[in-house]
Amino acid sequence: IPNGDMCGFRLRTRRIDADTTLSVMDSIIIVASACTITLPENAEDGQIYIFKRMGGQLTYIILPQGDDKIWGYTSVAESIEVTSSVNVILHYDKINKYWCGGFLSHFT
Numbered sequence: 146i147p148n149g150d151m152c153g154f155r156l157r158t159r160r161i162d163a164d165t166t167l168s169v170m171d172s173i174i175i176v177a178s179a180c181t182i183t184l185p186e187n188a189e190d191g192q193i194y195i196f197k198r199m200g201g202q203l204t205y206i207i208l209p210q211g212d213d214k215i216w217g218y219t220s221v222a223e224s225i226e227v228t229s230s231v232n233v234i235l236h237y238d239k240i241n242k243y244w245c246g247g248f249l250s251h252f253t
Contacts (some may be wrong), residue, residue: 153242154236156195166209167194181205190239198230206233208244215244 156172166183173195174182179202185193186209198204207224208214214221215235221243227233228238231248238245 173197175199176202176204179204181207183207183209184235184244185209188237188239190237191239194235196227196233196235198227198233198238203228206235213242215246218246226235 157170158173158175158218159167160175161180162177163226164183166179167185169185169187169189169192172193174197175185175198176182176196176198182196182204184206196204196206197245204223204227206215214223215225225233225246233246233248235244235246237243
């Protein structure tokens with residue numbers, strides 16, 4: 146929609162407290178306990194996930210088997226270990242087969 150307003154559109158929020166594989170319909174993921182989250186094999190180009198870890202538990206975000214990689218600020222990986230309660234944002238580039246990662250940590 147190049148112009149105008151849209152009302153009533155929200156991304157799906159999912160709360161996770163056990164190991165799980167995400168679906169392409171998930172968007173905002175609130176992690177309530179220590180777990181491993183696997184990204185879907187059928188992710189769509191431009192797929193975006195926003196993760197929020199609640200509390201002190203350790204969370205792992207891993208890729209399914211395949212050629213995909215996660216590109217962070219300074220490195221390339223097959224998994225992410227989330228050690229603090231930051232917001233982790235991943236978006237998928239299907240052509241180049243990589244997830245681009247970033248995070249928000251502090252507000253002043």
